[in-house]
Amino acid sequence: MGFKYNKVLVTGAAGFIGFHLSRRLLADGRDVTGIDNLNDYYDVTLKEKRLAMLQEDHGFSFVCARKDVSMWLSIWLHRPACAIP
């Protein structure tokens, strides 16, 4: 993928798109932090299997967010923006 960042945060990493995006980023040699609340909209064991596959790569780390993290993420994403003059 044509962008310069080596550390990437993927939201919904246990979901369909997040899983495949994480796999692609890891295959490119990037470090991926995946975050997901493992909701039961569909079979949670499928999400756990996806995470187990991702965790075989040492570049992957997982944050299980049982609560809504939208506020936390907005703070996280805002911090780098503060450094831009």
Ligand SMILES: NC(=O)c1ccc[n+]([C@@H]2O[C@H](COP(=O)([O-])OP(=O)(O)OC[C@H]3O[C@@H](n4cnc5c(N)ncnc54)[C@H](O)[C@@H]3O)[C@@H](O)[C@H]2O)c1
């Ligand atoms: N799959 C598709 O073909 C497709 C096409 C167009 C758009 N989309 C959209 O892309 C998004 C992702 O699609 P998907 O198929 O990967 O869905 P998905 O349900 O497989 O994955 C979403 C993941 O996000 C997690 N999640 C949901 N709310 C969360 C929260 N508050 N905090 C942390 N984790 C949370 C869920 O547990 C789930 O694992 C959806 O908004 C979907 O509508 C999907």
